[in-house]
Amino acid sequence: MNRKLRSEPSKGGETSTGDASTKEENIDHDDLCPICHLLLYTPVRTRCNHTMCESCMAQWADISIASQMTTVGLDDQATVFLPHEVETRCPMCRTVTNSVLDPDRERALQRRYPSSYQTRKAETDADNEDDFGSTxxxxxxxxxxxxxxxxxxxxxxxxxxxxxxxxxxxxxxxxxxxxxxxxxxxxxxxxxxxxxxxxxxxxxxxxxxxxxxxxxxxxxxxxxxxxxxxxxxxxxxxxxxxxxxxxxxxxxxxxxxxxxxxKEGQEIEDQAQREHIQRLWER
CATH class of the missing domain: 2.60.40.1970 (YEATS domain)
Structure with missing residues (x-):
């Protein structure tokens, strides 16, 4: 099953039929992320052999990791883990796993869907700008x-x-x-x-x-x-x-x-809102 994606026309509103950047690209179903259902961008592969966008896997881990408590000995000490070392359940099969980048798959996607991949990059960069200042x-x-x-x-x-x-x-x-x-x-x-x-x-x-x-x-x-x-x-x-x-x-x-x-500056706004709520509680 393929999915057609058409890139945006040029600023002047014209399209050139011979330009590869403006033609439709048929995205194979296997090249779509199973979470966001868009073209895979910066793909990662889990130990259970599922592939998804790096950002999608990170977001899944963020919301699911807290529900997994592991019983350990009293002498266990806290360890600092890199992002890809933190285990979570795979969003596809729920197997406990972690993920690694798949550079070979990424290069193949860039070659096969040059226009669509650039569009995904622009969308991801825009999302990152929205999150600027938050860590x-x-x-x-x-x-x-x-x-x-x-x-x-x-x-x-x-x-x-x-x-x-x-x-x-x-x-x-x-x-x-x-x-x-x-x-x-x-x-x-x-x-x-x-x-x-x-x-x-x-x-x-x-x-x-x-x-x-x-x-x-x-x-x-x-x-x-x-x-x-x-x-x-x-x-x-x-x-x-x-x-x-x-x-x-x-x-x-x-x-x-x-x-x-x-984000910087957001704390002041939120504090004002909390003070307002506190005053309501005290009435």
Whole structure:
């Protein structure tokens, strides 16, 4: 199956029938990106042998990576990964994979569709200009608990001493972490505004702890799980949950996450909007 693409006419509104830059190019279906359904541009290939635009794969990874928590040992340390080394699920077959550039395929596309490829380049450059001033930063977040079994006092079943923690690799991006314990605890809501982001308690049974990781002003989570904060910061809150582990020393989960820094000047506008929303809340 082929798809016809006609390039734009010249500025004078005329087309020359012999000019290769203005003729229709029939795009083979196999040369279309399965995500954006346009001609592949800067193609990347996954380990599961699927090909798509580099930008499409990056956007897919941005929104899907946060939902994949990996259970690791308590001694696991944060590692800085290059973009192509970060694993995510393939958008086509959902296999855990990463991707590499395919320069041979790119050269073949440039030769076969010279006009259409130039059009795709112009579109991508325009999109990049729209995003000028904003940057994507990567961080690792560990969430889990340490555990020690102690001798319970007479008349008490509280023999599990645990320490719940959230350990971000970039503490300079974190405004605060809100922790929600079981309602049977005294002061079940705890706000941690400086590291270490951890609380220690003594109890008899395990339960699920919920936490919100709040970014500083000017940053937002690149995740479909992110939510707006109460004061109106878009995607400034990332909800997490962790079920306490009382086996052995405890355990932790690891999340590879991405954060977007707002464009220059956008933060001032957003702050004014947040202040307006805060005033509405206080009425």
């Amino acid at each position: 994507i930063e990567t961080l690792t977040v560990y969430v889990g608990n340490e555990h020690t079994e102690i001798r319970a006092t007479e008349g008490s079943n509280n023999k599990h001493q645990w320490r719940f923690f959230v350990r971000p690799s970039r503490i300079d991006l974190i405004e605060e972490i809100q922790v929600f314990l079981h309602p049977t605890f005294r002061n079940p809501i705890v706000v941690l505004d400086r590291p270490p982001y951890a609380i220690t308690r003594l109890g008899w049974g395990f339960f699920t702890i919920y936490a919100n990781v709040i970014l500083k002003a000017g940053y937002s989570w690149v995740s479909s799980d992110a939510e707006d904060t109460r004061d109106g910061a878009p995607k400034g809150k990332l909800p997490l949950e962790w079920t306490l582990d009382f086996s052995g020393r405890g355990s932790q989960g690891r999340l590879r996450l991405k954060v977007k820094k707002e």
